[in-house]
Amino acid sequence: MRLPRYIMVILNIYALMLAGIMIWPVIQMMLTSVTSDVVFPPRNFSLAAFERVLWDGFFKSMGVSLQLGLWSTLLLIAICLPAAYALERKRFPGRSLLGAVIFVPNIFPSITYVIAIGVYVAIYFIGLRGEFPIIVVATAMGAIPLVVRTIQGSLATTDEVYEEAALVMGANPLRTFFKITLPLIAPGVITAATIAFTFSATNFLAPWILGAKEPPVAVYIYRDVERLGFTPQLAVQVLVMEFIILGIIQALYLIFRKQFRGVFA
Amino acid sequence: MANVRINELVKRFDQVFAVDHVSVEIPEGSLTAILGPSGCGKTTLLRCIAGLAMPDSGQIFIGEKDVTRLEPFKRNLGMVFQRPSMFPHMTAFENIAWGLRLRNWPKRDVAPRVHEMLQLVHLDGMENRTARQLSGGQAQRVVIARALAPEPDLLLLDEPLSALDAKLRDELILEIAEIHRKTGCTTILVTHDQGEAFTIADNVLLMNAGRIEQQGAPIDIYQNPRTLFSATFIGTNNFLPGVVLEGGSEVVVRIEALDIIFRTQSSWKEFEPGDLVWVCMRADDIDIISEDRASSYRNTIQVGVDHASLTGGIVIIEGRLADQPLRIHVGGSQRFNLLDSAGKTIVCGLSHIALIPREDGRQASNNGAVSSLLTTTPLERH
Numbered sequence: 205m206r207l208p209r210y211i212m213v214i215l216n217i218y219a220l221m222l223a224g225i226m227i228w229p230v231i232q233m234m235l236t237s238v239t240s241d242v243v244f245p246p247r248n249f250s251l252a253a254f255e256r257v258l259w260d261g262f263f264k265s266m267g268v269s270l271q272l273g274l275w276s277t278l279l280l281i282a283i284c285l286p287a288a289y290a291l292e293r294k295r296f297p298g299r300s301l302l303g304a305v306i307f308v309p310n311i312f313p314s315i316t317y318v319i320a321i322g323v324y325v326a327i328y329f330i331g332l333r334g335e336f337p338i339i340v341v342a343t344a345m346g347a348i349p350l351v352v353r354t355i356q357g358s359l360a361t362t363d364e365v366y367e368e369a370a371l372v373m374g375a376n377p378l379r380t381f382f383k384i385t386l387p388l389i390a391p392g393v394i395t396a397a398t399i400a401f402t403f404s405a406t407n408f409l410a411p412w413i414l415g416a417k418e419p420p421v422a423v424y425i426y427r428d429v430e431r432l433g434f435t436p437q438l439a440v441q442v443l444v445m446e447f448i449i450l451g452i453i454q455a456l457y458l459i460f461r462k463q464f465r466g467v468f469a
Numbered sequence: 470m471a472n473v474r475i476n477e478l479v480k481r482f483d484q485v486f487a488v489d490h491v492s493v494e495i496p497e498g499s500l501t502a503i504l505g506p507s508g509c510g511k512t513t514l515l516r517c518i519a520g521l522a523m524p525d526s527g528q529i530f531i532g533e534k535d536v537t538r539l540e541p542f543k544r545n546l547g548m549v550f551q552r553p554s555m556f557p558h559m560t561a562f563e564n565i566a567w568g569l570r571l572r573n574w575p576k577r578d579v580a581p582r583v584h585e586m587l588q589l590v591h592l593d594g595m596e597n598r599t600a601r602q603l604s605g606g607q608a609q610r611v612v613i614a615r616a617l618a619p620e621p622d623l624l625l626l627d628e629p630l631s632a633l634d635a636k637l638r639d640e641l642i643l644e645i646a647e648i649h650r651k652t653g654c655t656t657i658l659v660t661h662d663q664g665e666a667f668t669i670a671d672n673v674l675l676m677n678a679g680r681i682e683q684q685g686a687p688i689d690i691y692q693n694p695r696t697l698f699s700a701t702f703i704g705t706n707n708f709l710p711g712v713v714l715e716g717g718s719e720v721v722v723r724i725e726a727l728d729i730i731f732r733t734q735s736s737w738k739e740f741e742p743g744d745l746v747w748v749c750m751r752a753d754d755i756d757i758i759s760e761d762r763a764s765s766y767r768n769t770i771q772v773g774v775d776h777a778s779l780t781g782g783i784v785i786i787e788g789r790l791a792d793q794p795l796r797i798h799v800g801g802s803q804r805f806n807l808l809d810s811a812g813k814t815i816v817c818g819l820s821h822i823a824l825i826p827r828e829d830g831r832q833a834s835n836n837g838a839v840s841s842l843l844t845t846t847p848l849e850r851h
Binding site for chain 2: 376
């Protein structure tokens with residue numbers, strides 16, 4: 205159905221407006237960081253905000269975030285890869301129950317879910333509250349549904365026939381998984397890992413509610429807001445955080461680009 | 470190379486019997502086709518032999534070994550699937566080599582064997598290509614090579630040509646026959662295509678609704694169907710309900726509705742007087758003859774012609790035997806003479822009649838004709 209030209213133009217403008225609204229906060233932040241000002245259009249150019257940031261504290265919390273991201277991602281892949289495989293490839297009693305339960309963290313509002321974890325920790329692990337391992341586990345739990353879904357999606361679109369062929373050829377299930385299945389679902393697993401990393405490194409709720417002793421970057425920035433209100437330094441901190449995280453993701457895709465050969469063909 | 474013995478095999482999916490107490494022997498070195506309509510259980514049976522499906526009861530023996538509950542990777546088989554199964558992340562060479570390494574072939578024997586197999590399937594020079602760089606037919610040939618490389622006991626093919634186009638199918642089925650001749654490996658081919666099965670198999674298992682209807686050489690099944698299903702699934706048949714008057718070496722059958730007597734031999738069953746039978750006349754085995762040649766046939770009939778149509782290689786005559794509809798295929802260079810025979814009566818000699826046991830009241834209809842041209846006339850009992 206060919207639409208009249210003016211409608212196409214209106215739709216284009218509408219789409220651009222939507223895109224603009226969504227990207228606006230990022231643009232405003234970038235402007236604020238180099239103007240030390242929060243109004244638009246920008247009034248003056250000033251890098252004062254960069255100097256006012258307490259870089260020591262900031263990079264320390266960035267370090268915590270990156271570690272949080274790393275350990276949480278490893279934990280998530282270790283748990284969700286077998287879970288996704290079992291859910292997608294195997295039939296077993298309780299399969300539909302497991303499939304439903306896995307999505308619980310998404311059904312409840314995140315804050316409720318994290319508070320529930322906090323209560324549980326307070327009762328059974330009273331001495332460990334706020335310790336790094338607890339934060340890692342709590343953060344990871346929130347991302348389980350997303351990671352399982354991503355990997356399961358990759359499995360669903362990979363034909364089972366390759367695994368059956370490998371079995372008949374003489375490969376036991378473990379060998380089949382590592383030599384045939386995993387290489388074929390690699391794009392999905394890597395994508396799931398980058399999603400897990402981004403989610404975990406920038407997570408706010410779990411570390412904040414559970415009182416992380418070593419605050420990751422999102423909590424650190426929030427505490428700044430609590431102390432000082434909205435200042436231009438915030439923009440600088442958020443932008444630096446994003447650049448570092450995105451840089452790591454890009455590096456991952458660069459390292460693993462061979463696995464994505466043919467995916468975008 | 471080994472034979473296969475299956476004993477009372479049962480495989481259920483919920484309440485449905487996919488394989489319903491199947492007992493059969495597949496001879497060593499044969500090219501056996503498991504033939505049947507969709508849903509008859511042939512793929513399930515093959516997967517039980519492969520170990521990809523576990524039967525509910527019964528036994529499967531490959532050679533002397535009871536493999537019924539054995540995992541597929543311990544069975545030493547080669548399998549080709551309906552869907553493309555060449556590993557996409559490996560080259561043709563790696564696909565075949567991996568199978569050899571899995572079976573612990575000595576390193577120095579791997580490369581020569583891979584090249585030998587690629588030559589067998591006419592793909593030498595293509596060893597560094599991946600599935601993306603090969604056509605569907607070439608990829609299937611790699612899979613065949615991969616299956617045969619480790620010298621398996623059996624080669625299993627699950628409708629290997631379904632995903633390919635028609636011309637490729639014709640080529641590849643003959644290649645499979647050639648490979649079977651060269652390797653001598655016991656081969657089991659599952660297909661719904663009667664032409665495929667009859668072209669290359671020396672042993673056919675005809676399956677229907679989880680059971681084996683008939684087993685034998687293609688010509689045996691063709692000429693001597695033992696059930697209504699066998700007679701209707703293969704080719705085109707005409708059926709007349711009859712009663713046996715005399716049994717013995719020459720069976721005499723009377724068609725009551727038409728008051729005609731037929732005489733024939735029954736090679737597989739002793740019929741008794743009073744037995745109810747279907748008299749089966751294949752459309753291709755009804756010869757149009759002139760009056761003076763009638764005496765050289767044991768059975769002749771007069772057929773009134775309604776239509777004669779040309780399909781190219783054969784002429785199809787739709788006619789009547791008294792008021793019973795009849796279908797005749799005429800080949801040969803004289804067939805064109807029949808194109809204007811509508812309204813006339815022709816004399817037909819029946820070169821071969823088959824007898825099938827009949828249950829009272831049952832109707833015969835061709836409910837699965839594989840012939841690409843025709844549906845057989847359903848005949849009704851008066």
